[in-house]
Amino acid sequence: MVAARGAGRDGRQAEIRMAPERSQAGEIIISYFIFRMPYFIRHMKCGIWNMNTKLASLSNFKQSKLARWGAGALACLLAAYFLTPVLLNKAAEGLIREDRLVKSDVIVALAGDIRCNREKRAAELWRQGWADNVVVSGMSYAWGFHTGEAARLYVMSLGVPEEKIYMICETLNTRAEARALDDLMRERGWNSAIIVTSAFHSRRATYTVERAAPGRSFYSAPVPTGSPEWTPRAWWTRRDDVYVTVREFGSWTNTLVGGWQ
Amino acid sequence: MMNPKKRWGKRWARGALISLGLLTVGCAALFFALPALLIAPASVEKSDVILYGAISKHSAADKYVIDLYQRGVARKIVCVSSQVSWELYPSDYVRESLVLQGVNAEDVVSLRLPLAPCGGAETPRIVEFVKAHGWKSALYVTHPEDSRYTDNLARRFFEGEGVALSVSYSPEDREELTRNWWRTHWKTQRMVGEALIIALDRFYSGCR
Numbered sequence: 001m002v003a004a005r006g007a008g009r010d011g012r013q014a015e016i017r018m019a020p021e022r023s024q025a026g027e028i029i030i031s032y033f034i035f036r037m038p039y040f041i042r043h044m045k046c047g048i049w050n051m052n053t054k055l056a057s058l059s060n061f062k063q064s065k066l067a068r069w070g071a072g073a074l075a076c077l078l079a080a081y082f083l084t085p086v087l088l089n090k091a092a093e094g095l096i097r098e099d100r101l102v103k104s105d106v107i108v109a110l111a112g113d114i115r116c117n118r119e120k121r122a123a124e125l126w127r128q129g130w131a132d133n134v135v136v137s138g139m140s141y142a143w144g145f146h147t148g149e150a151a152r153l154y155v156m157s158l159g160v161p162e163e164k165i166y167m168i169c170e171t172l173n174t175r176a177e178a179r180a181l182d183d184l185m186r187e188r189g190w191n192s193a194i195i196v197t198s199a200f201h202s203r204r205a206t207y208t209v210e211r212a213a214p215g216r217s218f219y220s221a222p223v224p225t226g227s228p229e230w231t232p233r234a235w236w237t238r239r240d241d242v243y244v245t246v247r248e249f250g251s252w253t254n255t256l257v258g259g260w261q
Numbered sequence: 262m263m264n265p266k267k268r269w270g271k272r273w274a275r276g277a278l279i280s281l282g283l284l285t286v287g288c289a290a291l292f293f294a295l296p297a298l299l300i301a302p303a304s305v306e307k308s309d310v311i312l313y314g315a316i317s318k319h320s321a322a323d324k325y326v327i328d329l330y331q332r333g334v335a336r337k338i339v340c341v342s343s344q345v346s347w348e349l350y351p352s353d354y355v356r357e358s359l360v361l362q363g364v365n366a367e368d369v370v371s372l373r374l375p376l377a378p379c380g381g382a383e384t385p386r387i388v389e390f391v392k393a394h395g396w397k398s399a400l401y402v403t404h405p406e407d408s409r410y411t412d413n414l415a416r417r418f419f420e421g422e423g424v425a426l427s428v429s430y431s432p433e434d435r436e437e438l439t440r441n442w443w444r445t446h447w448k449t450q451r452m453v454g455e456a457l458i459i460a461l462d463r464f465y466s467g468c469r
Contacts, residue, residue: 114376116347138346141318143354147346154347172318173446239465240378246457260446 085234092232092245095252097203099219104131105190107221108181109155110197110205111137111147111171117223119151122196123158125221130194135166135184137177174205175255178212185213192217199223200230200248204255295452296439299459301409303435305329306427309396310337312387314403314411315430316351319438319447323355325431326402327362335400336368341387343374379458379468380410384418391424398425405435406455414462414469 107130109122119136126134134155138148148167155165168184171177185193195218197205202222209218225231235241254260291298311329315322330338338359340352352371360366372390377383391399399419403411412428419426442448462468 114343114345119347139318141351141354142321142323143316143351143358145349145351145354147349150346150349239461239468243457243461247454250453260444260449 088236089233091249092200092235095201095203095245095248096199096222096225096232097206097220098222099206101125101130101194101219101221102192102217103129104192104194104217104219105188106133106135106166106185106192107131107194107196108135108209109137109151110174110177110195110201111139111151112201113198113223115228116151116154117229118196118198119155120158121221121223123155123160125194125196126160126164127158130221133164133166133188133190134160135168135181135193137168137171137180139170139172174201174208174251175212178205178209181209182213182216185216190216192219194219194221196221196223198230198244199225199232200244204248204252208255292453293443295456296406296442299406299409299452299455300430300435300439301412301428303408303429303432304412304427305334305429306398306400306425307333308335308398308400308425308427310339310391310394310399311335312339312341312391312399312401313352313355314341314401315434316340316342316355317404319434319451320404320431321433321437322402322431323358323362325433327359327364329400329402330364330368337394337396338364338369339372339390340369341372341374343376343383379462379465380414381462381468384415387415388418388422388424391419392422396424399427401426401428403428403430404451405430405438406451410455410459 107122107125109118113119122134122136125131136148136151136155138146138151140146140148146169148169148171152165152167156162166184166188168177168180171180181193185191193209193216195202195206195209197220199222202220206218206220210216223229230241230244231238232245235245311326311334313322313326326338329335340355340359342350342352342355344350350371350373352373356369356371359369372387374383374386377386401411401415408428408430415428416426438448438451442452
């Protein structure tokens with residue numbers, strides 16, 4: 001601050017000398033700037049000094065623990081903000097298993113789709129000739145109806161002949177379904193199957209049937225994603241998809257630890 | 262003397278372990294408290310209609326609903342469900358079953374609901390149906406684990422339209438559901454599923 005004041009005094013003296021000799025507009029402006037020079041210099045120097053001071057204090061700050069922690073926390077927050085969606089998308093995509101299809105003995109539409117898109121996809125694959133038979137699945141209720149029976153009727157309405165449709169019953173969960181499927185495949189002498197289920201369920205379902213029926217070949221052909229079906233991209237923004245995804249991760253944990261049967 | 266870095270690390274490890282332990286204990290406590298948190302005390306008020314929504318694989322609420330009807334708690338029964346498979350509405354079958362068990366055919370109807378993402382989107386349709394029939398009070402028979410949430414959520418919709426609501430469930434269903442529930446797959450699935458639904462619905466305006 002002292003240096004700036006000194007410069008100011010010199011500048012003002014220069015202006016006083018020049019002012020009476022020139023009267024034109026340009027010169028007045030120049031005079032004005034010369035007159036204001038000490039002010040500009042003072043502020044410029046002040047700015048530089050301030051900057052130096054700030055840099056020095058920044059350097060001290062950078063060395064302080066608080067600054068390091070703050071910077072670390074900020075970096076973590078930014079990373080979390082940008083990486084979380086990527087990781088969540090990847091995690092959901094990891095639930096899907098889609099295999100290259102091979103002609104098989106049977107197409108299996110697993111139970112649990114109230115919209116019957118699994119059965120629709122199974123019938124579509126049957127029409128394309130990927131297998132000769134279709135298996136539908138479901139369970140009976142105390143009031144005398146069977147969801148597997150409804151699924152069978154639906155598949156028939158889509159053009160699959162009745163004699164080509166088989167049913168597995170009382171499939172309360174995927175593991176029970178896999179065991180029932182294994183029994184049916186053994187009974188019918190089938191060695192390969194295309195598993196049709198919702199995309200979020202495809203990896204776990206195929207993993208479960210492979211475990212239940214070792215030595216047989218299974219190929220996963222999930223129902224395509226997209227509304228109203230579950231969609232992995234930005235799943236956390238849709239209430240239904242959040243429910244399904246969180247539940248599926250829970251079910252995976254249960255399957256891997258061999259929990260509830 | 263211990264290295265300060267080591268001491269710092271040890272302190273952190275201890276803090277992390279304590280936090281993890283507390284989190285585990287909290288989760289376990291929450292898990293075992295689910296029946297108490299989800300199941301509300303049953304409340305049976307004399308009403309114009311019984312809304313029978315406890316239709317699922319493991320429900321046996323028919324006897325309870327018929328008992329309510331025969332005791333004159335309500336003169337009409339509406340069986341409520343959305344589809345569970347292709348063109349399959351359980352409420353149609355439940356209606357038939359109730360008629361076969363002695364309920365007058367003209368006193369029981371089946372209400373087919375379209376698929377809805379959550380209770381908050383489904384309940385207005387039930388309210389609309391109740392209002393269209395001129396009923397002023399309803400007794401909602403639901404699943405035990407759904408009772409507290411239904412009591413909170415549905416009550417707002419019903420009372421907002423001037424219809425009094427009480428929520429109940431079959432005592433047999435409750436007994437069956439709460440018996441060793443943490444050891445049975447479907448029971449745990451229903452409890453945890455309901456807790457998840459309640460938690461999720463809070464974040465979505467269309468479901469609150």
